[in-house]
Amino acid sequence: MNDQHIDAVVQEARPVPLWLDTPDRPAPRQSPPGDKHASLVVIGGGFTGLWSALRAKERRPDRDVYVLEAGRIGNAASGRNGGFCEASLTHGVHNGLNRWPEEYEELERLGRENLAGLIQTIKRYGIDCGLEETGMLTVATEPHQVAGLEPAELGFLxxxxxxxxxxxxxxxxxxVETGDCILVDPARLAWGLADAAESLGVRIIENNPVTRIRRQGCTMRIETPQGVVAADQVVLATNAFRPLLRRLRLSTVPVYDYVLATQPLTSEQLQAVGWSGRQGVTDSGNQFHYYRLxxxxxxLWGGYDAIYHYGRRVHPGLEDRRATFELLARQFYDTFPQLTDVRFTHRWGGVIDTCTRFCAFFGTAKDNKVAYALGFTGLGVGATRFAADVMLDLLDGQRTERTELAMVRKKPLPFPPEPFAWIGIQITRRSMAAEDRHGRRNLWLRVLDRLGLGFDS
Known part of the structure; x- marks a missing residue:
């Protein structure tokens, strides 16, 4: 595949997320200006915020709940991901066993219960999000990766x-693994969760960024361009965007992930690929691809080239990175040479909140009036529902099996400030790429393993 062809197919693709490129996208929720009061205010209208609002009303129907979203519902990571919804809360077995070996079985059980609850919610509220319970296919593309698929286990191919x-x-x-991963249209899932929350009485206000939160007597004062909202309790669900709590500013780094989508395949093209089981697919590298029908x-073809921009920058201009799209296109045609006549219709990017332990962490602030969860590291489609329950438990002062987990009680080590964060991440990316080629972790990666630090998309 020559450079001219790659340049042409990338140029043809529209720079807009596939999932959001539909006339079915709901109109923004408007709200009359003025000061308001709520028992619970959720800041952020992605999966974390929407699950928090919905679960809060399901637990206590009399609770007055607002969702304040700076832009549009599902416009950020929740509407830009691949739609892989996994049971794992720990970014896979290896990460979970290494970090929490004593409670991993419990984490695995809670993850499966959480996924089952998510599926039940989709069905109970009639959310039309293209749910497919097809499972996951993990593939090895380098000889040293084959052993990691554990040939002795059921499901090895x-x-x-x-x-x-x-x-x-x-x-x-x-x-092949079944039962631990489903596929969804993530934007439609977000829109459906918003509709379900509103059906229970949640009030959602879009295009209304929160500029500041502060304690005022017994309530929290939440300042927005449309007025002030007083809240008894607050859920922070801003994920990769600048946190409103200073203590969280070094806890995560924003990492850009990029995706391509092809034109719909003909029946002949589908037959050339197979894929009759419609599983989600991922390869086994540190720099991995994820793809699905x-x-x-x-x-939909994404992943591999996770990009961190100096200074923890987040900006719409960073979503269209031509060099990454050309790399992804070339890798797509290498993977499926029988599809060289297939063109791309969409290209887009989105930002992921990455933390050093690869999965979400939790906490409270302001005398337990504010709860937060962030650091999902690309695993938020399913894990945000679990996070919502954790935050509501913490705000209610409940001791539950969730709040007693070491995963919930302990925080990851923060990333360093600049320029050390950028330098360290670049060294780590190069080291992971070398491991993908040779199957050996170098000294830098082994030191990070000992310290419990990492970087991933």
Missing amino acids: DQDQVCEVVNSPTYLAGR TPDNRI
């Missing part, structure tokens, strides 16, 4: 077997 599931000459082995049989 050798090279011939994995290519019968999805046909790619890059696959050396694979493993959409409900209209496009291939």
Whole structure:
């Protein structure tokens, strides 16, 4: 595939997220200006905030709940991801066992219960989000990755077997897992959660950024351009965007992830790829791809090139990175050479809140009047529902099996300030790329392992 062709197919793609590019997108929720009061105010209208609002009303229907969103519902990470919704709360088995070996079985159980509850919510409220309970296919594309798929376990596929599931000459082995991953249209899930919350009485205000929160007597004062909202309790669900609590400013770094989507495949093109099981697919590298079929049989293809911008920058101009899209396009055609005639219709980027332990952390502030959860590191489609329950437990002062977890009680180490964060992340990215090629962790990565630090998308 020559550079001219790659440049052309990337240029043709519209720079807009596939999931948001639909006339079905709801109009912004408007609200009359003026001061308001609520028992609970949720700041952020992505998955974390929407689950928090919905779960709060399901627990206590009499609770007065507001959601304040700076832009549009589901416009950030919640409407830009691949739609992989996993049971894991710990960014996979390896990370969970390494960090919380004593409670990993409990975390695994809670994750599966959380996913089951999420599916029940989708069905109970009739949320039309393209739910597919197809499971996950993990593939090895380098010889040293094959052993990591644990050939002795049920679900292992050798090279011939994995290519019968999805046909790619890059696959050396694979493993199919069912029951721990579903696929959704993430934007429609967000819009459906908003509708469900409103049906219970939640009030949602879009295009209304919170500029400041502060304690005033027994309540929290939340300042916005449309007025002040007084709240008894607050949930912070701002994720990758600048946190409103100073203590959280070094806890995460914003990392940009990029995605391409093809035109809908013809029946002949689908037959050339196989993929009759419609599983979500990921490869086994540190710099990994994730890809899937959409409900209209496009291939959504993303990941690999996670980009951190100096100074923890977040800006719409960073969402369209041509060098990354060209790299992704070339890798797509390498993976599926039988699809060289397929073009891309959409290209987009989004920002992920990454923390040093690869999965969400939790806490409270302002004398337990404010709860927060962030650092989902690309695992937020399912884990945000669990996080909502954790935050509501903490605000209510409840001791539950969730709040007693070491994962909930302990915080990750923060990232350093600049320029050390940028330097460290660049060294780590190069080291991970070298491990993907050679299968060996260098001294830098081994030191980070000892310190419990990391960087991932």
